[in-house]
Each structure stands twice: as structure tokens, then as C-alpha cells.
Amino acid sequence: MLLSVILLQIKWILEVLTISSNKELQINEEIRDKELRIIDSEGGQLGIMSASQALDLAAEKNLDLVKIAPNAQPPVCKIMDYGKYRFEQAKKEKEARKNQKVIDTKEIRLSLNIDTHDFNTKLNHAQKFIKSGDRIKVSIRFRGREMGFSKQGLDTMERFATELADVCIVEKQPKLEGRSMMMFLAPKPNK
16 A cells, blocks of 8 residues: 555656656746746736846745746746646646547558458458558568569559458558568548
């Protein structure tokens, strides 16, 4: 129980460190500029003042001074609760990661002398993958003397693509690379 609590705290600390290192926002004493444009916690303009005056103002309100626009002339700083800001940013990033769709690439291997039933089985698998939104990498590996029959492999690939033409598009045409021929298929875009 205690170990799991410690691990959760370590995980949280690492997340906070990665968030703060990614954003590279300067806070409080890290700000070394002479003049700053200050915005208060409600978003109102307080004007241009020195860094020490801005730090004193932030300290009065028990908040942090955060540089939000370092490239502006003069740099813009906001008085805010930096811990709360980091928490909200982490929450937004987590929500964005949760909502994104990951497209997987599934591989289907054909052979040069594939039988009709095996070919149809591979087609059915490919249709399932396409319907679930995945890309498909179709490959044929030529072994030994099969390299002399690359045209037959190309015909097999094209037949596979035409059988699936109603549910997918050919993203990358069949191409011979070394001893393998590869082709990429993707689901048809929804209109």
C-alpha cells in the first residue's frame, strides 16, 4: 500500500517535471528582464514595471509571476497560481491524448503461389482490418528462384487490391525492394 502511494507520487513528480521542462516558462526569480508588461490574474493590464516591483506585487497576492510572452517588447508576464496552471495544462494534454485516434498498420503476407482459398482468407482478414480503421501492409517475400517471377507477384498484389477496391484505396503502389514486394492500403476516407 505504502509502496503504491510512493510510486504514484514519483509518477506525478515526473509528469510535473516533464511538463515544466517542455514549456520552459520562467517564473518568479528566474525572470531577469529590467522592464516587464504585467497582466493581473483576472486578465487586466497593470502596465510596464520593473521585475522587482512585479515580484513584490505577486508576493502580496500569494501568486507567482510567470513570463508568458518572452519575445515581446517588453516581455509579457502574468500574475497567476503556477501550480494550478500546470495542473490544468496536464489535464488538457491528457484529455487530448485520450481523444486522439491511433492508426495501426497491420501486415498481411501473401506468397507467390497462393491458393484461392488462402487468398480469400487473407482478403477477409484485410476487410476486417480496414473496417476497424487500420492501414494494411501487403507483402510478398520472394525466395530463391522466385525472384525471376516478380511479374507474377505484381499480378497477385494487383488482384488483392482490386478485390478490396470497394473498402480501401491503394496508398502506395506495389514496389519491389530487395527480395520483398510491398504495397500499402488505407481505408477509404468518409465523405
